[in-house]
Amino acid sequence: MATCDVLVIGAGPGGGSAALHASRAGLSTIIVEADDQVGVPVHCGECLSQMAIDNLDLELPDEIIALDCKGIRVIFPDGTKKLLTEKGYVLEKHLFEQWLANEAVKTGASLFLSHRVTSMKRIFNSENQFSNWIIEGRGDEFPIECKAVIDASGVAGAATKLLDMKTEIEVIAGFQYEMHDIPNDGYLDFYLWPEYSPHGYVWMIPKKEGRANVGLVTTEKRGAIKYLDKFIEDTYLKDMPMANPPWRKQGIKVRPFGGTIPISGPREITTGDGLILVGDAAGFTSPLFEGGSHLALWSGREAAKVIATAIEDGDLSDTRMQNYSKAWKKKFPPYHKILKGKESLYDLTDQELSNMAHCLPEELGSMSPLDKIWIGLKLLIRHPLLYTKGVISVLLSFGYSRAKHFGW
Numbered sequence: 001m002a003t004c005d006v007l008v009i010g011a012g013p014g015g016g017s018a019a020l021h022a023s024r025a026g027l028s029t030i031i032v033e034a035d036d037q038v039g040v041p042v043h044c045g046e047c048l049s050q051m052a053i054d055n056l057d058l059e060l061p062d063e064i065i066a067l068d069c070k071g072i073r074v075i076f077p078d079g080t081k082k083l084l085t086e087k088g089y090v091l092e093k094h095l096f097e098q099w100l101a102n103e104a105v106k107t108g109a110s111l112f113l114s115h116r117v118t119s120m121k122r123i124f125n126s127e128n129q130f131s132n133w134i135i136e137g138r139g140d141e142f143p144i145e146c147k148a149v150i151d152a153s154g155v156a157g158a159a160t161k162l163l164d165m166k167t168e169i170e171v172i173a174g175f176q177y178e179m180h181d182i183p184n185d186g187y188l189d190f191y192l193w194p195e196y197s198p199h200g201y202v203w204m205i206p207k208k209e210g211r212a213n214v215g216l217v218t219t220e221k222r223g224a225i226k227y228l229d230k231f232i233e234d235t236y237l238k239d240m241p242m243a244n245p246p247w248r249k250q251g252i253k254v255r256p257f258g259g260t261i262p263i264s265g266p267r268e269i270t271t272g273d274g275l276i277l278v279g280d281a282a283g284f285t286s287p288l289f290e291g292g293s294h295l296a297l298w299s300g301r302e303a304a305k306v307i308a309t310a311i312e313d314g315d316l317s318d319t320r321m322q323n324y325s326k327a328w329k330k331k332f333p334p335y336h337k338i339l340k341g342k343e344s345l346y347d348l349t350d351q352e353l354s355n356m357a358h359c360l361p362e363e364l365g366s367m368s369p370l371d372k373i374w375i376g377l378k379l380l381i382r383h384p385l386l387y388t389k390g391v392i393s394v395l396l397s398f399g400y401s402r403a404k405h406f407g408w
Contacts, residue, residue, distance in 0.1 A: 009149065011101045016101045017299075018278055021304035030109065036114045069087070070186040075191045076193075117158050119136040120134075121133065148310070149276075155261065172263045175258035177242050196230060202231050261285055262292075288401045299328060306323050
């Protein structure tokens, strides 16, 4: 039976970060990844802000950077454009996740691919105190005995499901195509355009040499790809070539890629005896634009930190693990305010969205308190009905989607 201090389930951003920092803390660490390659298939989330890099003390190698970007351009239904200028990067996501996992392995972690967890059993001592885990699954290294588990298995949440933790989250469908010959000026384009993405948005995320990811998120899961195809057909993207991404086997039919993204905020329970949930498994995404990489990387690091201290002190009880919950609740933005603003945003018609945009400055990233008062007055005078539809909460949610609030 394999043994370790920490078992990390999943080798995405949250799992890679958790394993790297657990290994750096001197803990024997095993990562189990259900797929046969780290980072493949890519879901979404290929953007990371400079602030996230600085927060997490990362030094990205050049080969995983697909573009240095200037920030985000928000485009409204009538074509009005507003900028949120803050430096960041578009990543080759599969290479980023592979690099992160390899960094963990270099630090001492063991990585086992094609290993899927199927059962989790807590072991208690004679005083009925939690002692360790026995983890079973499909793969040669199982069973694995460990002191603590960090669940980074994504939105499906291995631990939540196997342990029946009774915490449900809502998800949204996200899909994208790789397209070529797409012009860019260094900004990520986010389209708030309900006609093409009900209760969501469309994006164009540029990369070097004319490559770009063009995709959307929408609550209309069954019709998501039809909406995306219609957006491409009706805009400047029509007739631009599509291709399979480089990580996909060549020679097969071009098709979109993506998956589901949590949108309802953090799970009610993110810890247990010897257990911490991180990243999408914990429901951590920025609710308005669904950015999750920054949150996953930070939560993975924090989970490793809490567990390292707990192992040193010989106390892996849920009470001790809840130091992690206290940390993210203190650090992360107020989800309830963002979710309220998001609901109000999705209640606005195309015309109301454009009317709101006309009252905003060209640059959204440097608004002073006086600027915000002036915006409020303009909205009150020009479009008073927008106040009854919660436009102020919409603007607050925009603010909480910036990099400093883990927006990307």
